[in-house]
Structure formats: structure tokens, C-alpha cells
Amino acid sequence: MMEKVLQTxxxxxxxxxxxxxxxxxxxxxxxxxxxxxxxxxxxxxxFYRRYxxxxxxxxxxLLNETPPGVDALAAENLLIFxxxxxxGTVLPGSGRxxxxxxxxLTGALASGEAGxxxxxELKRAGYDAIVISGKAQTPVYLWIRDGKVEIRDxxxxxxxxxxxxxxxxxxxxxxxxxxxxxIGPAGENLVRFASVMHDVNRAAGRSGLGAVMGSKNxxxxxxxxxxxxxxxxxxxxxxxxxxxxxxxxxMMGWAIKYGTPGSVRYNHDSGGTAINNYRDSALxxxxxxxxxxxxxxxxxxxxxxxxxxVRCKTVVNYRGEGANIEGKYGGPxxxxxxxxxxxxxxxxPVAVAKANELCAAYGLDTISSGGTVAFTMxxxxxxxxxxxxxVPEFGNGASLIESITRIAxxxxxxxxxxxxxxxxxxxxxxxxxxxxxxxxxxxxxxxDPRMKNATALGYALSPTGADHMHxxxxxxxxxxxxxVTNRLKEMGIDAPLPLFxxxxxxxxxxxxxxxxxxxxxxxxICQFYPYEYRHLCAALSAAGGWEVSIQEVHQIGRRIAxxxxxxxxxxxxxxxxxxxxxRAFYRLKDGxxxxxxxxxxxxxxxxxxxxxxxxxxxxxVPPPNIS
Amino acid sequence: xxxxxxxxxxxxxxxxxxPRQSIEVVAGVTILEALASVGVSLQQPVVALVNGKTxxxxxxxxxxxxxxxxxxxxxx
Ligand code: SF4
Numbered sequence: 001m002m003e004k005v006l007q008t009x010x011x012x013x014x015x016x017x018x019x020x021x022x023x024x025x026x027x028x029x030x031x032x033x034x035x036x037x038x039x040x041x042x043x044x045x046x047f048y049r050r051y052x053x054x055x056x057x058x059x060x061x062l063l064n065e066t067p068p069g070v071d072a073l074a075a076e077n078l079l080i081f082x083x084x085x086x087x088g089t090v091l092p093g094s095g096r097x098x099x100x101x102x103x104x105l106t107g108a109l110a111s112g113e114a115g116x117x118x119x120x121e122l123k124r125a126g127y128d129a130i131v132i133s134g135k136a137q138t139p140v141y142l143w144i145r146d147g148k149v150e151i152r153d154x155x156x157x158x159x160x161x162x163x164x165x166x167x168x169x170x171x172x173x174x175x176x177x178x179x180x181x182x183i184g185p186a187g188e189n190l191v192r193f194a195s196v197m198h199d200v201n202r203a204a205g206r207s208g209l210g211a212v213m214g215s216k217n218x219x220x221x222x223x224x225x226x227x228x229x230x231x232x233x234x235x236x237x238x239x240x241x242x243x244x245x246x247x248x249x250x251m252m253g254w255a256i257k258y259g260t261p262g263s264v265r266y267n268h269d270s271g272g273t274a275i276n277n278y279r280d281s282a283l284x285x286x287x288x289x290x291x292x293x294x295x296x297x298x299x300x301x302x303x304x305x306x307x308x309x310v311r312c313k314t315v316v317n318y319r320g321e322g323a324n325i326e327g328k329y330g331g332p333x334x335x336x337x338x339x340x341x342x343x344x345x346x347x348x349p350v351a352v353a354k355a356n357e358l359c360a361a362y363g364l365d366t367i368s369s370g371g372t373v374a375f376t377m378x379x380x381x382x383x384x385x386x387x388x389x390x391v392p393e394f395g396n397g398a399s400l401i402e403s404i405t406r407i408a409x410x411x412x413x414x415x416x417x418x419x420x421x422x423x424x425x426x427x428x429x430x431x432x433x434x435x436x437x438x439x440x441x442x443x444x445x446x447x448d449p450r451m452k453n454a455t456a457l458g459y460a461l462s463p464t465g466a467d468h469m470h471x472x473x474x475x476x477x478x479x480x481x482x483x484v485t486n487r488l489k490e491m492g493i494d495a496p497l498p499l500f501x502x503x504x505x506x507x508x509x510x511x512x513x514x515x516x517x518x519x520x521x522x523x524x525i526c527q528f529y530p531y532e533y534r535h536l537c538a539a540l541s542a543a544g545g546w547e548v549s550i551q552e553v554h555q556i557g558r559r560i561a562x563x564x565x566x567x568x569x570x571x572x573x574x575x576x577x578x579x580x581x582x583r584a585f586y587r588l589k590d591g592x593x594x595x596x597x598x599x600x601x602x603x604x605x606x607x608x609x610x611x612x613x614x615x616x617x618x619x620x621v622p623p624p625n626i627s
Numbered sequence: 628x629x630x631x632x633x634x635x636x637x638x639x640x641x642x643x644x645x646p647r648q649s650i651e652v653v654a655g656v657t658i659l660e661a662l663a664s665v666g667v668s669l670q671q672p673v674v675a676l677v678n679g680k681t682x683x684x685x686x687x688x689x690x691x692x693x694x695x696x697x698x699x700x701x702x703x
Contacts, residue, residue, distance in 0.1 A: 250670070253642065253670065253671075254642055254671055254698065254700040255700070257642050258642065260700065262642060262700060263698075263699065263700045266640070266674075266697040266698055266699065266700075267699075269676065269695075269697055270674040270676060270681050270697050270699070271681045272674070272699075334700075451681060475672060475674050475699045476672050476699065478672075478674075478683060478684050479672035479673065479684060479699075480659060480684070482671075482672045496684060496685070498683055498685070499674070499681070499682070499683040499684065500683065591679075592676055592679060592680055592681040593680075593681050594680070596681075
């Protein structure tokens with residue numbers, strides 16, 4: 001029998017972490033899968049104060065330890081798992097971590113955050129981050145337990161669906177509470193939008209990090225920790241904890257009741273969801289996807305993240321005609337509903353929920369999956385695809401499900417789709433390019449840029465390609481006392497802001513909010529909590545033991561925005577890439593957002609104004625030596 | 628008849644499944660002012676649909692308008 005353990009290593013956190021007086025362990029684990037060598041970067045207070053963790057740490061290592069222009073699927077790319085300063089602390093909503101690297105989908109930054117428990121578990125096992133380089137000769141997985149690390153054989157796991165692989169890992173290590181980050185067949189087959197799944201149902205979904213993991217022959221990272229993530233200064237957090245625990249039921253009533261699926265109908269009705277690959281203003285039969293009809297039939301339980309009382313996640317169990325759906329894979333979130341439903345003109349909740357389950361089992365990003373399938377459906381509709389035994393069709397749920405499987409296995413048209421819609425369009429030609437809805441090659445999330453114009457600017461400027469999470473959603477800034485509006489007012493912005501358009505004030509607001517979101521994703525905490533500055537400052541101060549002001553929050557957010565821009569420029573992107581593809585400018589003739597949307601010129605002006613506000617030149621180049 | 632001309636209807640949708648509220652308001656003020664004038668408070672951000680078109684919260688309500696307020700929750 002083959003030796004299961006290939007390499008071992010151990011290292012332990014700084015004493016104050018072991019004593020429960022620090023939120024950081026001081027250890028970044030470095031694993032070179034080519035040589036099997038493991039070591040630790042010892043980091044101190046200065047490092048955590050500058051970068052916090054998460055996206056900040058991802059960018060730090062990408063900029064310092066990868067050669068410019070490296071192929072995202074080459075051994076030299078890094079795969080970085082990075083919880084943040086707040087991950088695993090007593091703060092509710094702190095069960096998150098970031099995963100990053102160079103994206104095989106876009107060639108830009110890949111930086112995705114996942115909820116659940118894995119990030120907190122890694123810190124409890126004694127590490128603030130893992131930086132993985134190289135490529136193992138045969139499939140392996142990492143097993144991390146309280147400072148001890150093993151590289152183990154994973155030949156028997158290769159090819160397995162995520163839940164099956166997780167079951168085997170837990171069984172062979174003899175602990176059913178092990179937390180896993182793992183890829184499915186899509187990551188192994190280098191699908192350019194494969195996700196990294198955590199405990200099978202939480203995705204670091206976007207930008208193809210699952211393919212980076214697959215390219216390294218790394219099937220999983222299993223973790224188990226029993227240390228406590230402490231705080232340097234507990235009392236500072238008391239007021240914030242009181243505010244959350246006494247108010248979350250009201251503040252987050254929407255999340256408790258239906259979670260993000262509760263917004264499917266309203267976003268559709270207000271023009272926020274793209275339909276039929278951006279060409280329609282309404283989806284016939286949308287009521288079937290509406291929470292009040294969907295929940296009783298599909299949602300059998302609710303789930304949560306580390307220390308979060310909100311429980312916004314859904315568990316879908318379904319036995320019925322057409323499909324069986326297993327609860328272990330969770331349930332679709334709003335974005336998934338939008339991408340696999342209306343975008344593909346599908347109103348069948350069984351098809352959407354089944355496709356979501358398959359995305360989790362194969363390890364696929366649901367947004368890019370839906371975006372690419374909808375794009376392919378339109379190519380098929382226009383007769384641009386020849387010689388395939390199968391092509392998907394708008395409104396046909398079975399063809400959506402078949403597409404997901406074919407993408408993961410790279411079969412037939414699935415092999416084209418696995419490259420993402422932008423590469424596919426290049427292959428097909430000009431007619432197909434007209435149908436693309438991407439930014440920097442990444443499929444747009446389901447917040448229609450024609451309705452949300454700051455979001456459009458954010459899609460164009462994001463260092464990861466289109467993303468809604470490090471962005472400003474105009475509707476929240478248009479409302480008098482949303483968390484966004486309240487944060488903006490504190491920055492001196494005259495909020496609420498107009499719903500439509502890109503006023504100067506709105507671009508400024510976008511700049512501030514992006515900085516704050518970089519802090520959220522570096523700290524790494526849940527963005528559903530309506531944190532205001534005083535809470536964010538208190539949490540960071542309590543964790544770090546240094547006093548963090550609003551000004552410092554912005555200094556950190558700005559630093560990360562600059563690092564992200566430097567990374568983009570270093571990887572060969574130019575201001576020409578800070579834009580959106582054709583479909584974002586396609587005008588609807590009827591419905592709630594008829595005739596709405598930015599022109600290319602307005603978007604360009606917005607990009608230039610953002611550069612100016614950031615102190616960058618007209619190519620978006622930050623001045624040298626700023627930090 | 629005259630009475631009708633200066634009024635508009637605002638329909639407030641709550642979370643899915645919860646009863647909606649239909650309110651008659653006086654035209655000539657913004658949606659938010661109209662709500663305040665009848666003492667209705669919103670628990671979460673909304674987007675306004677005015678006669679079927681997505682509109683700004685500072686839209687000034689005109690006589691005969693039919694305004695629907697749709698709750699907006701964070702995406703993800
Ligand atoms: S609100 Fe939802 S996503 Fe956020 S931490 Fe809680 S359960 Fe997780």
C-alpha cells in the first residue's frame with residue numbers, strides 16, 4: 001500500500017495567541033508542492049496592521065513572490081488561503097476567509113471570499129494564511145491540525161465529487177468535524193471558472209481559483225484546530241457586540257426570513273436582474289422562483305457561518321419529478337438564482353436548484369456558469385455553433401443541467417464553455433462578441449449595470465473583473481438610512497445619492513465604499529452585517545490591540561486598492577480594459593429600466609474621474625512609492 | 628374628482644409573504660416625504676417603481692401616480 005503521508009511539518013503560533021490575547025497567530029504557512037518543502041513566514045504587528053489579512057495578504061504575496069506575466073495555471077502562480085485579522089474572533093459574521101491568486105479566467109487578480117467555518121478553523125489550527133506554490137507530481141491534499149501539517153496522497157480522491165471527497169477525507173482522518181476546502185472535477189479539469197468549495201457548500205466562487213488548485217494537483221486542504229482566536233483588547237468590542245446581539249433580528253430580518261433568495265422577485269421587478277442574456281425586461285413565470293412559493297417546496301432547513309446567529313443560508317432537499325437534490329450542497333443564493341434562472345430565461349425552480357447542486361458538486365462558479373450558458377444559448381439561437389451533438393437552449397432547464405455537467409467534464413460544447421464566455425466569443429467571432437456581458441473577461445453578477453450605474457463603474461474598474469462585492473450598489477446609496485448611506489455621510493458625502501447616473505459625488509462615494517469593502521474582505525467579515533465605521537474601528541482595534549480610526553480604515557482600504565491596481569498593471573492590463581462589454585450598453589425597449597444605462601463615454605469619464613480622485617494618472621497608474 | 632387629482636397611491640411591499648400596505652398620499656412631495664407625512668417607516672432599503680418604471684427615492688409624486696416600493700436586500 002502506498003504511503004499516505006508524503007511530508008510533515010510543524011510550527012506554532014506566537015505565545016500571546018496561545019494565551020488567547022491575540023487575534024493573529026503570527027504564522028503564514030508556505031508550502032511548495034513541487035519540492036514538498038514547508039516553512040513559516042513569521043509576521044508581526046506591522047504586517048497585520050498594514051494588510052489585515054484576506055485580500056491584503058493575497059496581494060502582498062502575489063506582488064512580492066510571483067513573476068509578472070506568469071501563466072495562472074503554471075506552477076509559479078500562488079494559491080493563497082487567507083483568513084483575516086477578525087476571522088474566528090467572537091465577532092458574529094467573522095467566519096470568513098479569502099482565497100486568491102492570479103485568475104485563469106481573466107489573467108487579473110482572483111480574490112474570492114467564502115463563509116462558513118473553514119477560515120476560523122484554520123486560525124484555530126494556528127495559521128493566519130497558507131501560501132501554496134509549485135505543483136505536486138501526483139494528486140495530494142494538505143492536512144493541518146493544531147500546528148502540524150501533512151502533505152498526503154490524494155490519488156484516490158481525484159475525480160471525486162466534492163461531497164464524496166470530503167466524506168473520504170473525514171473517514172480516513174477519523175474526525176467528522178474536519179473542515180475542508182476542496183475542488184471537484186471542474187477544478188481538476190482546469191475549467192477556467194472552477195470554484196474552491198468549503199465544507200462542500202460555501203464557495204470561493206469567482207475567477208477560477210479551483211482551476212489554480214487543480215493545476216497544482218491539490219485536491220483539498222483539510223483543517224482542524226482547537227486553539228482560541230483571542231482579542232488583544234476585548235472591552236473595545238463590548239458595545240459593538242451589544243449592538244449586534246440586541247439588534248440583529250430587526251436589522252437583518254430579511255436575512256433571517258429568506259436570506260438572499262428573498263430578493264429574487266423584487267430585483268426582477270425593479271430591473272435589477274438581467275433576463276434572457278440582457279435582452280428582456282421580464283421573465284414569464286418569475287413567481288415560481290419567488291421566495292414565498294419556492295421556500296415551502298424546497299427549503300428544509302437553514303444553515304449558518306461560524307458564530308453567526310442570523311442563519312441566512314438555505315438547505316434544499318428535494319425528491320421529485322425531474323430531479324433529486326441533496327441538502328449537503330446547501331441551496332442557491334440570489335446571484336445563483338439570477339444567473340441560472342432569468343439570465344437563461346429559466347423559471348423552473350427545480351432546474352435552478354439542481355444546477356446549483358451540480359455546481360457545488362463539480363466545483364463551479366454559479367455566476368460564470370450561468371453567464372456562459374446564457375451566452376452559449378444565444379450563440380445557439382443565432383446559429384453560430386456548428387457540429388455539436390448538444391447545445392443549450394433558452395428556457396430549457398434540462399439543457400442547463402446538461403450544460404453544467406458538460407462544462408465540468410469538458411465534453412463537447414462543454415469544452416468550449418469551460419473556457420468562459422469571453423474566450424468562447426473570441427473563437428466564434430464578431431457576432432458573438434456583441435452578446436458578451438463581461439468585464440476583463442469575467443461574467444457580470446446579477447446586478448444590472450444599466451440600473452446600477454456606480455456598480456457598472458465598479459465592474460469596469462474591479463481588479464478581479466466584474467464583481468458586486470467590492471463595489472457600490474446605487475440602490476443602497478439612494479436610501480436615507482442604509483448602512484451604505486450612513487457610512488457615506490460620515491465621509492462628508494451628501495447622501496442619499498441619486499439612483500441613476502454617475503455624478504461626481506457618486507464616484508467619490510464609490511471610491512470610499514470600495515476602500516471599505518477591501519477592508520471587509522481583508523479583515524475578513526460578512527458584508528451582510530450593517531456595520532458602520534464605529535463598529536469596524538472597534539472590531540479592528542479590539543483584534544489588533546492598536547487604535548484604528550476611520551482615517552486608518554481608509555488608509556488601509558486605499559493601500560489595498562493601490563496594490564490591486566499595481567498588480568493589474570503589472571500583469572499587462574491597461575486603461576482600455578477598464579470597461580464593459582457590449583451587452584452592458586444594450587438598451588431595453590420596455591420594462592422598469594427601459595432606455596436606461598450609461599453610454600461608453602459616460603463610463604470612460606467615470607473611470608477618469610476615479611483615477612483623478614485616487615491621485616492616479618490618466619492611464620490609472622498610481623504615483624510611485626506610495627504606501 | 629378634484630380630490631382624486633391631487634392624490635397618488637404608494638404600495639409598500641414588505642418581506643415576501645408579509646402583507647403589503649397601500650397608502651393614499653398627497654402629490655407634490657417626494658416619495659420619502661409622502662411616507663413620512665402619513666407616518667409610515669420602512670424597515671429596509673427599497674427601490675421605487677413609479678407607474679412601472681424604476682425611479683429615484685426623491686422622485687416628486689404626481690397626481691394619479693402608482694408607486695410600488697420593493698424591498699432591496701444585499702446580493703451575494
Ligand atoms: S449573515 Fe449569513 S453569510 Fe453572513 S455570517 Fe451570517 S449566516 Fe454567514
